[in-house]
Amino acid sequence: MIRLTAVAALLSVAVSTSGYAQCTEAEKASFEKMDKAWGEAGRTGDAAYLEKLYAPQYLTINPGGTVDKAATIANSVRNAERSKANPQPAGTSDYYVINCTPMTVTIVHRNVGAVAAGSTAVPTYSRSIHFLEKHGNTWQVVSSTGHGLTDMQQLVYMEQDWNAAAKRHDGDWFAANYAPFASDISSRTGGIENRDQAIESARTDKMVYESLELSELNPRVEGDVALVTGVNRVKGKDAQGKAFDRRTRFTDTFIKRDGRWMVWATQGTVIQ
Numbered sequence: 001m002i003r004l005t006a007v008a009a010l011l012s013v014a015v016s017t018s019g020y021a022q023c024t025e026a027e028k029a030s031f032e033k034m035d036k037a038w039g040e041a042g043r044t045g046d047a048a049y050l051e052k053l054y055a056p057q058y059l060t061i062n063p064g065g066t067v068d069k070a071a072t073i074a075n076s077v078r079n080a081e082r083s084k085a086n087p088q089p090a091g092t093s094d095y096y097v098i099n100c101t102p103m104t105v106t107i108v109h110r111n112v113g114a115v116a117a118g119s120t121a122v123p124t125y126s127r128s129i130h131f132l133e134k135h136g137n138t139w140q141v142v143s144s145t146g147h148g149l150t151d152m153q154q155l156v157y158m159e160q161d162w163n164a165a166a167k168r169h170d171g172d173w174f175a176a177n178y179a180p181f182a183s184d185i186s187s188r189t190g191g192i193e194n195r196d197q198a199i200e201s202a203r204t205d206k207m208v209y210e211s212l213e214l215s216e217l218n219p220r221v222e223g224d225v226a227l228v229t230g231v232n233r234v235k236g237k238d239a240q241g242k243a244f245d246r247r248t249r250f251t252d253t254f255i256k257r258d259g260r261w262m263v264w265a266t267q268g269t270v271i272q
Helices: 025-044 047-053 069-083 151-167 171-177 195-204
Strands: 054-062 065-068 092-100 104-112 125-135 138-148 178-185 192-194 208-222 225-237 243-257 260-270
Touching (some): 025 047, 025 069, 025 104, 047 054, 047 069, 047 138, 065 069, 125 151, 151 171, 151 208, 151 225, 151 243, 171 178, 171 195, 178 195, 192 195, 225 260
Parallel strands (some): 054 138, 178 260
Antiparallel strands (some): 125 138, 208 225, 225 243, 243 260
16 A cells, blocks of 8 residues: 655755745756756866856865865866766766855755666765855855765655655655565555555555655664654545545664665554
């Protein structure tokens, strides 16, 4: 049966914008597009694009120290040249959190490293934080940093992925992320499904999901086992077209296999 129980809030970096309006949706879309173009320019070594994008005082901050604009561009060009001999698929950036003031912008997003087709390698996960300033009529990046994701942070993003998959009825996600011995207990009927049944239910579910809002998220990790609890509010229409608005307290259990987290069990209780 379709999972209405466990979805999670995205962990993000808090940015103060007191006294200023938040970005409009159009502005957020524009900055996200800029960020993705930046990533492509870095991957291909487009020095001309990077020269315009980075402010003169640009610094990237990493565990090894700081790197200025000139060195950052040179590193991008050098890495792009090296990759020509051994091309790698491009990774993805998603779950953007963008905050604005009239003269500054902060962009936070997740990065998922790509894995070549047929490879058994585990994707890498990280998060980037970028700071932009408006110079004249042009936005330029003044600094950037990032970090790898902890197991708890990976699980929070995985919950977000799970939710998105349920909304679009993506059985392939369930097939890739449910452990072979997974169990799924419905908050609506109390019925239990195994992995294959949960995959089929995701594909054939007739519900239309309009919004999913989460709160009280609490991830915990102990070795290769993890638990995520929280509250999920789901709005939509059922198979008969009747509107519903439910809040469910959920418990998700995950197990790590071959370096990646997989769903072991999920269960939820509707809050009356």
